[in-house]
Amino acid sequence: MFDALSDRLGGIFDGLTGRGALSEKDVNAALREIRVALLEADVALPVVKDFIDSVRTRAVGEEVVRSVKPGQQVVKIVYDGLVEMLGGTEAETGLRVDNPPATIMMAGLQGSGKTTTTAKIAKRLSEKQRKRVLLASLDVRRPAAMQQLAILADQCGENVSSLPIIEGQLPADIARRAVQAAKIGGYDVLILDTAGRTTIDEQMMSEAAEIADIAKPSETLLVADALTGQDAVETARRFHERLPLTGLVLTRMDGDGRGGAALSMRAVTGLPIKFLGVGEKLDGLDAFDASRVAGRILGQGDIVSLVEKASEQM
Amino acid sequence: ARSSSRLGSGLAAFNKRKLDDETLEDLEDLLITSDLGAAVARRVTKNLSKERFDREITENEIKQALATEIEDVLAPREKIVDFSDGPRPRVVLFVGVNGSGKTTTIGKIASKLKDQGAKALLVAGDTFRAAAIEQLTVWGDRAGIPVMSKPTGADAAGLVYEAIERAREEDLDLVLVDTAGRLQNKAELMAELAKVVRVIRKMDPEAPHDVILVLDATVGQNALSQVEAFRHTAGVTGLVMTKLDGTAKGGVLVAIAEAHDLPIHFIGVGEGADDLRPFSAHAFSQALVGAID
Ligand SMILES: Nc1nc2c(ncn2[C@@H]2O[C@H](COP(=O)(O)OP(=O)(O)OP(=O)(O)O)[C@@H](O)[C@H]2O)c(=O)[nH]1
Ligand SMILES: Nc1nc2c(ncn2[C@@H]2O[C@H](COP(=O)(O)OP(=O)(O)OP(=O)(O)O)[C@@H](O)[C@H]2O)c(=O)[nH]1
Ligand SMILES: [Mg+2]
Ligand SMILES: [Mg+2]
Numbered sequence: 001m002f003d004a005l006s007d008r009l010g011g012i013f014d015g016l017t018g019r020g021a022l023s024e025k026d027v028n029a030a031l032r033e034i035r036v037a038l039l040e041a042d043v044a045l046p047v048v049k050d051f052i053d054s055v056r057t058r059a060v061g062e063e064v065v066r067s068v069k070p071g072q073q074v075v076k077i078v079y080d081g082l083v084e085m086l087g088g089t090e091a092e093t094g095l096r097v098d099n100p101p102a103t104i105m106m107a108g109l110q111g112s113g114k115t116t117t118t119a120k121i122a123k124r125l126s127e128k129q130r131k132r133v134l135l136a137s138l139d140v141r142r143p144a145a146m147q148q149l150a151i152l153a154d155q156c157g158e159n160v161s162s163l164p165i166i167e168g169q170l171p172a173d174i175a176r177r178a179v180q181a182a183k184i185g186g187y188d189v190l191i192l193d194t195a196g197r198t199t200i201d202e203q204m205m206s207e208a209a210e211i212a213d214i215a216k217p218s219e220t221l222l223v224a225d226a227l228t229g230q231d232a233v234e235t236a237r238r239f240h241e242r243l244p245l246t247g248l249v250l251t252r253m254d255g256d257g258r259g260g261a262a263l264s265m266r267a268v269t270g271l272p273i274k275f276l277g278v279g280e281k282l283d284g285l286d287a288f289d290a291s292r293v294a295g296r297i298l299g300q301g302d303i304v305s306l307v308e309k310a311s312e313q314m
Numbered sequence: 315a316r317s318s319s320r321l322g323s324g325l326a327a328f329n330k331r332k333l334d335d336e337t338l339e340d341l342e343d344l345l346i347t348s349d350l351g352a353a354v355a356r357r358v359t360k361n362l363s364k365e366r367f368d369r370e371i372t373e374n375e376i377k378q379a380l381a382t383e384i385e386d387v388l389a390p391r392e393k394i395v396d397f398s399d400g401p402r403p404r405v406v407l408f409v410g411v412n413g414s415g416k417t418t419t420i421g422k423i424a425s426k427l428k429d430q431g432a433k434a435l436l437v438a439g440d441t442f443r444a445a446a447i448e449q450l451t452v453w454g455d456r457a458g459i460p461v462m463s464k465p466t467g468a469d470a471a472g473l474v475y476e477a478i479e480r481a482r483e484e485d486l487d488l489v490l491v492d493t494a495g496r497l498q499n500k501a502e503l504m505a506e507l508a509k510v511v512r513v514i515r516k517m518d519p520e521a522p523h524d525v526i527l528v529l530d531a532t533v534g535q536n537a538l539s540q541v542e543a544f545r546h547t548a549g550v551t552g553l554v555m556t557k558l559d560g561t562a563k564g565g566v567l568v569a570i571a572e573a574h575d576l577p578i579h580f581i582g583v584g585e586g587a588d589d590l591r592p593f594s595a596h597a598f599s600q601a602l603v604g605a606i607d
Pocket of ligand 3: 114115116139145193194195196
């Protein structure tokens with residue numbers, strides 16, 4: 001149902017081939033299509049507006065390259081702009097987990113993928129960096145949340161353990177106990193999984209802030225669903241206000257959503273996107289790749305080859 | 315506490331403005347920020363302008379007019395359902411993408427049914443996710459309704475078969491079947507769901523009597539593709555939208571209501587057993603535009 005942006009732009013530039021510069025009129029016509037394409041990809045409106053302005057400045061007056069269709073050239077400009085806005089090709093994605101026990105705190109709305117991502121990160125740290133990781137669930141609300149994390153920890157292999165469950169303990173107390181256990185147990189990394197919360201639940205938001213105060217995490221990750229719509233901005237802003245966030249994780253990138261939320265959240269927080277969740281299984285975690293996400297937002301699998309072709313000729 | 319909607323706070327800026335092209339365009343933008351989608355936002359503002367173009371409008375007037383436009387789209391989809399009624403055993407299947415709120419919604423409905431005195435059975439058809447069975451079991455225990463399960467990794471269709479047999483033997487009123495979350499573009503997982511439906515149909519050609527697609531209010535335009543795919547695979551008969559207690563107001567439901575003749579049964583407004591409300595087109599529209607009802 002979504003048209004790739006290059007298809008949308010096709011007709012607009014029909015009269016414009018070969019030499020000359022992109023006129024403001026041509027660019028504006030193209031930008032209207034780009035605007036709709038981004039909105040259909042769920043990029044938040046304020047982000048779309050800023051982005052369109054920056055593309056306009058860049059595109060107007062640009063020399064039209066003879067061998068590339070002007071539509072493709074605009075797509076290339078848009079694509080480059082998106083990649084840059086997403087953090088560029090050399091985005092900083094590693095986790096700061098050098099001083100043991102380094103604490104990572106996970107936060108986000110209900111059902112966004114925090115618990116699953118907690119286990120995925122633990123598995124990755126233990127396998128790729130030989131870290132010993134302790135997982136602790138601070139979720140005293142969702143039925144069986146603690147069992148879920150314990151089961152997943154077991155699936156992560158011998159270098160990953162989970163904090164023994166004590167029924168009836170409050171999240172802040174579990175956090176203290178976890179930090180203590182990580183120190184005593186000589187763990188390299190402690191990951192705190194927290195309950196899902198809406199950003200307008202004041203009690204739950206201050207609980208999260210309190211946990212961060214106690215645990216002093218070196219990484220606090222906001223885990224969000226890549227299928228999120230226009231609410232992405234609001235959610236990112238409100239979590240950013242209350243927690244010492246250091247990065248974002250976008251889950252369910254294995255879906256067929258266009259993932260515009262990635263751009264929105266990155267834009268309002270300025271935080272790096274550290275990982276993409278790409279499956280339910282524990283190996284379904286990819287390092288963030290701005291070019292891949294940009295191509296996805298524009299709705300074209302072939303964007304890379306298209307852009308490569310265009311850049312060769314530009 | 316319910317927050318005022320994004321649309322509501324945005325509309326304050328429209329007080330005493332003339333409804334000209336520029337204002338209409340701004341309005342359209344505002345609707346887009348509520349996930350209505352560009353096309354539906356355009357149609358709604360167009361309708362709105364028909365009688366009021368070039369007139370000066372107050373904030374309240376614009377809010378009410380917008381709410382009415384939206385309510386008109388949603389009203390035909392309002393349909394309260396009483397699962398404790400109808401055929402016995404009534405088989406209700408819950409489907410949707412990961413984390414949308416299926417298990418919790420079943421838990422809430424189970425609590426309601428218990429109050430109504432219906433004899434129900436919960437079926438832990440999510441045999442994949444860690445602790446999915448335990449989660450449903452907690453809900454079943456809370457409501458005092460039995461939960462039927464098989465170990466993680468078991469065949470969901472086989473479990474459902476046995477559950478319906480048991481419901482017949484024990485003369486139960488209904489069977490609520492949980493399923494694993496799955497993204498609609500995963501062919502293998504969708505085929506698995508199709509198999510569950512097939513097995514149920516084989517036992518009773520009229521069943522599943524309800525196939526409820528559970529949607530998360532924060533979801534954007536992808537919800538349209540979810541509805542299409544789950545309709546196609548599982549024959550969805552109705553919708554539930556969860557998590558309307560957050561900042562997202564579920565505007566994509568308006569786009570869905572325009573495109574699909576599917577009843578919307580309930581909304582979820584929290585994580586507790588009582589946080590389920592029958593869908594009301596009026597209340598939903600008012601909340602979406604942030605109007606004080
Ligand atoms: N397809 C897919 N599913 C995912 C991904 N990440 C998580 N999930 C699924 O999403 C659902 C919710 O994941 P959880 O990890 O339980 O989410 P959560 O944020 O801990 O949820 P709460 O604790 O209830 O707030 C589960 O079905 C997961 O298997 C992903 O990257 N892709
Ligand atoms: N705030 C709020 N949270 C909800 C609502 N409905 C469900 N949740 C929460 O959302 C999270 C996911 O809910 P589940 O019922 O586990 O979702 P699911 O669709 O069964 O998830 P999977 O089985 O993993 O696909 C849990 O933390 C629930 O408590 C709601 O209406 N409001
Ligand atoms: Mg969790
Ligand atoms: Mg479930």
